[in-house]
Amino acid sequence: MVQGIEGYKFWNWAETYACQPELYFEPSSVEEVRQILELAKKRSKRVKIVGCGHSPSDIVCTDGYLIRLNHLNKMQKVDKEKLQVTVEAGMKLTDLNEELASIGLALSNIGAVSDVSVAGVIGTGTHNTGIKHGILATQVVSLTLMTAAGEVLECSESVNREIFQAARVHLGALGVVLTVTIQCASAFHVEVQQFPQTLTEVLNDLDNHLQRSEYFRFLWFPHTDKTAVFYGDHTDKPIKTTSNWLKDYAIGYYLLELLLWISTFFPRMLPWINRFFYWLVYSAKVTQVKRSDKAFNFECLFKQHVSDWAVPIEKTGALLRQLKEWLDRNPKVRAHFPVEIRFARADEIFLSPCYKQDSCFINIIMYRPYGKEVPRKRYWAKYEEIMRKNGGRPHWAKANSCVHKDFEEMYPAFQNFCSIREKLDPSGMFLNNFLEKAFF
Numbered sequence: 020m021v022q023g024i025e026g027y028k029f030w031n032w033a034e035t036y037a038c039q040p041e042l043y044f045e046p047s048s049v050e051e052v053r054q055i056l057e058l059a060k061k062r063s064k065r066v067k068i069v070g071c072g073h074s075p076s077d078i079v080c081t082d083g084y085l086i087r088l089n090h091l092n093k094m095q096k097v098d099k100e101k102l103q104v105t106v107e108a109g110m111k112l113t114d115l116n117e118e119l120a121s122i123g124l125a126l127s128n129i130g131a132v133s134d135v136s137v138a139g140v141i142g143t144g145t146h147n148t149g150i151k152h153g154i155l156a157t158q159v160v161s162l163t164l165m166t167a168a169g170e171v172l173e174c175s176e177s178v179n180r181e182i183f184q185a186a187r188v189h190l191g192a193l194g195v196v197l198t199v200t201i202q203c204a205s206a207f208h209v210e211v212q213q214f215p216q217t218l219t220e221v222l223n224d225l226d227n228h229l230q231r232s233e234y235f236r237f238l239w240f241p242h243t244d245k246t247a248v249f250y251g252d253h254t255d256k257p258i259k260t261t262s263n264w265l266k267d268y269a270i271g272y273y274l275l276e277l278l279l280w281i282s283t284f285f286p287r288m289l290p291w292i293n294r295f296f297y298w299l300v301y302s303a304k305v306t307q308v309k310r311s312d313k314a315f316n317f318e319c320l321f322k323q324h325v326s327d328w329a330v331p332i333e334k335t336g337a338l339l340r341q342l343k344e345w346l347d348r349n350p351k352v353r354a355h356f357p358v359e360i361r362f363a364r365a366d367e368i369f370l371s372p373c374y375k376q377d378s379c380f381i382n383i384i385m386y387r388p389y390g391k392e393v394p395r396k397r398y399w400a401k402y403e404e405i406m407r408k409n410g411g412r413p414h415w416a417k418a419n420s421c422v423h424k425d426f427e428e429m430y431p432a433f434q435n436f437c438s439i440r441e442k443l444d445p446s447g448m449f450l451n452n453f454l455e456k457a458f459f
């Protein structure tokens with residue numbers, strides 16, 4: 020029987036949420052996972068699974084038992100015919116990307132970081148960008164799930180289909196995901212073209228941008244009308260990168276963190292910081308060619324708060340103009356750059372933020388320079404107000420102020436998920452404060 024560790028303290032990546040589980044486990048086998056669930060059941064303890072702890076919320080937090088599947092992290096099967104792989108749930112995308120590259124495969128789309136687990140990254144509806152692409156969970160062909168009772172379910176479009184539609188964005192609420200089978204693509208390079216436009220120019224030409232580039236996204240710099248537009252497209256061209264330590268790190272990371280910290284004492288500096296970094300780092304035209312996963316990942320800098328709601332794609336322009344106009348009218352509210360605007364295709368996954376709607380994700384950020392909290396309450400409140408009023412759905416990984424009735428209104432299939440959750444976990448073993456707020 021795997022021994023639980025007492026006194027373990029969990030912090031999420033951004034060091035914004037922490038918990039002290041009664042016992043912390045790192046099982047080395049499915050049988051050990053089952054034993055931990057049996058022990059938890061006998062002692063009426065709650066259980067949470069942690070992937071890589073990147074979620075910017077308390078979605079992982081528990082005072083019960085915390086299980087990390089870092090030892091269940093291997094690739095189990097490769098189907099070269101179907102271009103599919105089956106991996107253990109704890110596998111990191113950093114490792115998966117390399118293993119796939121070694122066999123000529125790749126994930127068709129991934130988010131900004133790869134230091135995340137396969138089960139964790141699908142479980143919260145993680146997305147990248149590209150209106151022809153869904154959230155990462157849409158790449159899942161099947162998965163296996165251990166329920167609170169220790170039963171292992173195979174879920175796919177043809178087996179336990181209802182559970183599959185729930186489990187792809189599982190929120191850690193349905194049981195322990197043990198393996199995930201993923202539809203991959205043949206390995207590919209992406210040509211990334213970065214170029215400046217004003218916010219007005221981007222928004223007036225949004226449909227064309229979406230059609231012109233498979234992985235189109237853009238960054239808006241609050242307190243300016245400037246954007247950095249990114250086109251990403253498949254290419255056979257050879258790798259060509261322009262990484263420059265001075266610009267990317269000395270200035271783009273260390274100088275920025277210092278200036279943001281100084282601006283906590285002199286807030287009037289902030290708009291000038293946004294303008295200066297736009298001019299210095301983001302206003303140039305840059306073209307690079309990278310391996311796909313390297314093109315999708317980018318430097319996410321230092322600790323931060325983020326919020327990232329999905330809105331119906333047709334509302335993108337109106338909502339960004341509303342947010343900009345409000346910030347222009349309220350100059351005492353300061354917003355860090357960037358606001359990240361990304362797109363994803365509609366899907367059929369019960370709690371996907373893109374459930375039955377092509378969506379635009381609008382991600383706002385406030386950094387914590389050297390861990391220092393920066394005032395963001397008014398910014399966050401106005402942003403959420405605009406999102407709520409316009410059919411927005413918050414990213415499940417990221418802290419938000421929504422409660423059960425909000426989610427019932429947002430998600431047509433919310434009750435389907437709730438019924439499946441109650442059936443698979445009748446005693447609420449996998450619940451925590453985050454999930455109780457959502458489901459009760």
Ligand SMILES: Cc1cc2nc3c(=O)[nH]c(=O)nc-3n(C[C@H](O)[C@H](O)[C@H](O)COP(=O)(O)OP(=O)(O)OC[C@H]3O[C@@H](n4cnc5c(N)ncnc54)[C@H](O)[C@@H]3O)c2cc1C
Nearest residue numbers: 070071072073074130131136138139142145146191196416
């Ligand atoms: C720097 C940074 C960049 C990011 N970039 C993006 C981005 O570009 N796009 C985007 O959409 N999001 C992004 N995110 C959010 C991130 O993708 C999600 O928070 C993701 O869920 C983190 O994966 P994880 O492995 O750390 O999961 P965790 O945060 O550890 O867990 C997430 C959820 O999955 C559950 N879980 C994990 N493993 C299992 C399992 N085996 N069985 C059952 N439940 C499980 C947990 O209980 C929890 O509910 C980013 C976050 C950070 C910190």
Ligand SMILES: O=C1O[C@H]([C@@H](O)CO)C(O)=C1O
Nearest residue numbers: 131319320325327359382384
């Ligand atoms: O949570 C996230 O963090 C990064 C970005 O905001 C910079 O860190 C990203 O793209 C997310 O979705």
